[in-house]
Amino acid sequence: MPTKPREQPESAQPHQARQTAESFGTDAQRYDQARPGYPDGLVARIVAGSPGPDLLDVGCGTGIAARQFQAAGCAVLGIEPDARMADLAQARGLQVEVATFEAWEPAGRMFDALIAAQSWHWVDPAVGAAKAAQVLRPNGRLAIFGHVFEPPAEVAEPFAAAYRRVAPDSPFSNQPAQRPLQTYRAGYAQIADRIRETERFNDLEQWQFDWKQSYTRDQWLNLLPTTGGLTRLRPDQLTEILGAVGDAIDALGGRFTMHYTTLATTAVRAGTP
Template sequence: MPTLPREQPEPSPAEPHKARQIAESFGADAQRYDQARPGYPDTLVRRILAGSPGPDVLDVGCGTGIAARQFQAVGCTVLGIEPDARMADFARARGLQVEVATFEAWQPVGRTFDAVIAAQSWHWVDPVAGAVKAAHVLRPEGRLAIFGHVYEPPTEVAEPFAAAYRRAAPDSPFNGQPARRPLDLYQAAYTKFADKIRETEQFNAPEQWRFDWKQSYTRDQWLDLLPTTGGLTQLRPDQLARILDAVGSAIDSLGGRFTMSYTTLAATAVRVGTS
């Protein structure tokens, strides 16, 4: 779930990229993250490549390489940038070239790319510096594509999760959020990404794309994914166990599985065609 997490001292909700402790917490169990997190619609991958001048891709915040491997599978050469060395090591072991750095601090050393992608990671990047740097490393008419999933389970699963989370982690900054957040909130975040791209004056008019799809989860599959989400990666084992027990019981009451409605959102733009 793309959220806007916080840490202490608490950054502004408009500056989630400053929450570095959470941003770099996902590597605690890189294998689980890679196995449980969903990939991205093939139609999205094809559309990005169709609007790019070539196959050289820079993946910002590549994590374990979930998106990168999809681009490699269709013939792209991909370089990953990842601030968490644990995630980077996992991705390297599966054939991805990765350099460990935040995107803001990474040194391109003259390298340029046909596409810069950020899969479920751009909210960890300074939106102004990131857009400017993307323009700097893109070739003329290269494409910047920022994308991620909106996935909220049905109310019968979301409500027990929220209640258990409040009980298990009453001091967490994630408390106070509604059990299910409307799609409009996420669409507004991608509109802000597009606005920051536009403000650089180095891209053609940004576009926003949307892809709707569904995926079925068993109880075990969903309980495997939940610990990889931002609100749970820093909990104590006993806190996590209480939350997973409550969610597991809720899924059992639904017959042991449920269907998730996913929306994958993208903000994308083409660099102006000058050298």
């Protein structure tokens, strides 16, 4: 998700919430199996708008996005702070270096594109765009993107109620059941502002891809524990929340359709070294 997602508490600066940021590897296999990929049109547009095939994936996780770019002909290097996620990505054929983007040492390497899929909010905004400019070749493409996925009210509201009940002291319990798309668009506009402030990028654009996916009860209950609000809960808390959500999906006939929006902020590295 984008800036201020359900992946991190509203009360913290996302990049400072390191325990949550590095909790997704708790069940890396589930994360890799349950999380959705990215629209083919987004991948194609990034590849077409890059001057070459060398791509850096910041916060690559288990390599979900990276594998799509590899399939599109890119040579991908991933950076991932969680060794558990990196191990799985490496087992799937991705070259990964374990580090935060802020601490990562490029050692003179340059790239034609830099992507961050569902991960840029974990990067210190005072560092991220400027460092991206340092490692991109002239005319290289920066693309920061993520999914907005708000379940229908019939699923979202029982989830929020159960979360408030079992984890009232969690900062996540203060979040509304659903938030408008404009909230997420505003987050990507803030990312664009940070990129613009570096004065090292041109052609800033906001992209949007709308799509949908159907989930059965079991499929959604498999994905839900991979989200940041749940990765650090006790097993009994997680069981109660999943039970409430499962009952809600059962009441809908055992499945529902999720309307996804994938948002992106992109820019082109200025054409001088």
